[in-house]
Amino acid sequence: MHDSAAGASAVPTRNAVVLTAVQVETMAVLRHLANPQQVMRRGSLFHVGRLSCGADDWSVAVGETGAGNSTAALVTERAITEFEPEVALFVGIAGGVKDVSIGDVVIASGVYRYESGKVEENRFLVRPHELHSSTTLSSLAGGLAHDAAWRARLKVRRIEGKPEIFLGRVAAGEKLVASAKSELCRFLREHYNDAIAVEMEGYGFLDAVNHNEEVRGLVVRGISDLLDDKAATDARGSQDIAADSAAAVAFEILARMTSLGVRPKVSPVSPPPAVQIGEVGPGRFVWSGAVPLTEAGRLWSRPSSISVMRIGVPHGCSPALRHALLRLLCHAPEDAFDVEILDCSDWLTDYRRCLKEMLPSCRDQAVFRRLRPPTTLPAAGSGEPLTADDLAQRIELVLDACTMRWLDEGVQGVLDGREPLHGCFVEVDPALAARLRTVWEAWKDGMNTQTRRHFFEMLAAVHDAGGHPQAGIGIGQQTVRDCMVPATILALAVAECGDAIMHPTGDGPLKPHGAAPGNLASPTLRGHSSGAQRVKGKPIEHWIDTLTHLPWQCRIVMLGGLRSSRQLTQLRQQLIGRVAPSGRLTDSSLARPITLTFDEAFAQALAGGIHDVESHLRTVLHDLRDEQAKYLLTVSPPAPTKQLVHEPS
Numbered sequence: 001m002h003d004s005a006a007g008a009s010a011v012p013t014r015n016a017v018v019l020t021a022v023q024v025e026t027m028a029v030l031r032h033l034a035n036p037q038q039v040m041r042r043g044s045l046f047h048v049g050r051l052s053c054g055a056d057d058w059s060v061a062v063g064e065t066g067a068g069n070s071t072a073a074l075v076t077e078r079a080i081t082e083f084e085p086e087v088a089l090f091v092g093i094a095g096g097v098k099d100v101s102i103g104d105v106v107i108a109s110g111v112y113r114y115e116s117g118k119v120e121e122n123r124f125l126v127r128p129h130e131l132h133s134s135t136t137l138s139s140l141a142g143g144l145a146h147d148a149a150w151r152a153r154l155k156v157r158r159i160e161g162k163p164e165i166f167l168g169r170v171a172a173g174e175k176l177v178a179s180a181k182s183e184l185c186r187f188l189r190e191h192y193n194d195a196i197a198v199e200m201e202g203y204g205f206l207d208a209v210n211h212n213e214e215v216r217g218l219v220v221r222g223i224s225d226l227l228d229d230k231a232a233t234d235a236r237g238s239q240d241i242a243a244d245s246a247a248a249v250a251f252e253i254l255a256r257m258t259s260l261g262v263r264p265k266v267s268p269v270s271p272p273p274a275v276q277i278g279e280v281g282p283g284r285f286v287w288s289g290a291v292p293l294t295e296a297g298r299l300w301s302r303p304s305s306i307s308v309m310r311i312g313v314p315h316g317c318s319p320a321l322r323h324a325l326l327r328l329l330c331h332a333p334e335d336a337f338d339v340e341i342l343d344c345s346d347w348l349t350d351y352r353r354c355l356k357e358m359l360p361s362c363r364d365q366a367v368f369r370r371l372r373p374p375t376t377l378p379a380a381g382s383g384e385p386l387t388a389d390d391l392a393q394r395i396e397l398v399l400d401a402c403t404m405r406w407l408d409e410g411v412q413g414v415l416d417g418r419e420p421l422h423g424c425f426v427e428v429d430p431a432l433a434a435r436l437r438t439v440w441e442a443w444k445d446g447m448n449t450q451t452r453r454h455f456f457e458m459l460a461a462v463h464d465a466g467g468h469p470q471a472g473i474g475i476g477q478q479t480v481r482d483c484m485v486p487a488t489i490l491a492l493a494v495a496e497c498g499d500a501i502m503h504p505t506g507d508g509p510l511k512p513h514g515a516a517p518g519n520l521a522s523p524t525l526r527g528h529s530s531g532a533q534r535v536k537g538k539p540i541e542h543w544i545d546t547l548t549h550l551p552w553q554c555r556i557v558m559l560g561g562l563r564s565s566r567q568l569t570q571l572r573q574q575l576i577g578r579v580a581p582s583g584r585l586t587d588s589s590l591a592r593p594i595t596l597t598f599d600e601a602f603a604q605a606l607a608g609g610i611h612d613v614e615s616h617l618r619t620v621l622h623d624l625r626d627e628q629a630k631y632l633l634t635v636s637p638p639a640p641t642k643q644l645v646h647e648p649s
Helices: 023-030 069-083 135-144 148-153 185-193 202-209 228-236 238-259 293-299 319-331 344-358 364-368 388-416 429-446 451-459 478-495 566-574 600-608 608-631
Strands: 013-020 036-043 043-054 056-064 087-096 103-114 118-120 124-126 128-131 165-172 195-199 218-225 272-281 283-288 306-314 338-341
Touching: 013 238, 023 087, 036 069, 036 135, 043 069, 043 238, 056 069, 056 238, 069 087, 069 202, 087 118, 087 185, 087 202, 087 344, 103 195, 103 202, 103 238, 103 451, 128 135, 128 202, 128 364, 135 148, 135 218, 135 238, 148 238, 148 344, 165 202, 195 218, 202 218, 202 319, 218 228, 218 238, 218 364, 228 238, 228 283, 228 388, 319 344, 319 388, 319 478, 388 451, 388 478, 429 608, 451 478, 478 600, 478 608, 600 608
Parallel strands: 013 056, 013 087, 087 218, 103 165, 165 195, 272 306, 306 338
Antiparallel strands: 036 043, 043 056, 087 195, 103 128, 103 218, 118 124, 272 283
16 A cells, blocks of 8 residues: 655655445445545455645555454455554444434444453353544544534535534444343443444454554444434434544545644564464474464464465475364464465465365455465474474374364353354253253363364364375364354254163263274263264265255264174164164275254244153154165174174274
């Protein structure tokens, strides 16, 4: 965004970014810019135009974030990185909570994240988080409240009233508040009674701005409704009026910065924050830089904690270390940071293959996360020198812990009704939710490093019995919400409600057997493992083709890829209500494992309670019985056996 025109007489150009959430806000902002042009920056569309202010011209990049704090933070961080502004403004509409009228403008001196807190059995304990706008910009904007000159910038005709400016706090969350009588509105008035407006993006915006010390940030909101009769108010054009008011104030602020001589913040020049991983001696590797190894999971967060990752690790190094680094890269947010890496073309080939086979739902453009040869090799750093395998193990353990934290938050959120699955909230009967939560806590308490990894592999359907080096890369943030959370809820329901169906005697036939495939019908984690195996390099979703039309893409595999004695075979078939023909299972005899799927019928059963879930499981297993039985007709004669044992595949 720097002016490329030469000559001493050229008007100096200053850079600003303006973020909006929805189209009506974007259009209001663009009315103030001369010759706006569309540009693409790292997957996001921006409009770049000019604002002439006499002594200075402003080059203004306008980006639309969409609703929500997380996307606002992501696009804001991207805009700041790409356009290097001295000022960032979030300009949009909001609901008025108190003391304001439609068309008024609220300058957010601070923004609360009102959903922060702790959930206990019968209460929610509020733990307020607040971020602040730039003191300089807040003071400048507050001065406009006593000066009507800014109204000359209004573009939308008003029938009555003159908009006013208010300086105060705003509450931001993930919910659209459409009624002053709602429980949420009462909650805001009780716990955040100094907030004069409510919106959905300001906290995420300021979170991103405050990570960039050289940028001043401010949230400017026009009041489009007073929380009651929102639809009728919007239909009368209130959103256009509110967005117009906010845009007028925002551009008056830029003009006043020029006229009052407010100059850019001065900050020391420092190299971009980086993580460096390189060889410091024969077979010895060091992780160093802005994010310590113990917090490697931060590289999966938005916005990214670093600007660049330098990997001075040859492609032909330890398979374990290559696996750990590929897993780290595959689950980092798209375009989160630049990657400078030795043997870049070889790594890119591996990276592309991992995304295709382990994370088939990823968009193709994720492959182009700016992997490039290194501009500088990693420095020795101050980290602890480790062998390649030791470093790989530490990375994997940190990433597993991060995955477990997200999985736990997701499971608890679904059981509490706070977190959606695939965009829909699933209602779980309270009595059932309490029982499932008890099982979940027991599972977590019983996990060690190995069982946690086996559990993840089951949920993500990436278990690789062949021990191929890429196994497990699919375990990470991209699979937690869409696959691992619903799979865990399903596994919990099977463990809690399926005992009478799976095991009429009350004692499941499968006992602990390490990493080998097994069943899921046990109230303890030790009875849980997975029969999911990769077939010809494809994940399970590719070869269970009869289930791909279902809305939920997670699988719980009950049987699959097993060799077993006749006695154990018969016991396993009793799990689905039918004794198998005499014989011995082979790896090829179960081409399709028995699966349970988190579908709409299962979601309805969860809402109905324990008996509805039992009925659902009974119906599903009965329907699968005949399909499974035909694969057992070709089994070979049984091998002699004297006791019930598991023979790993």
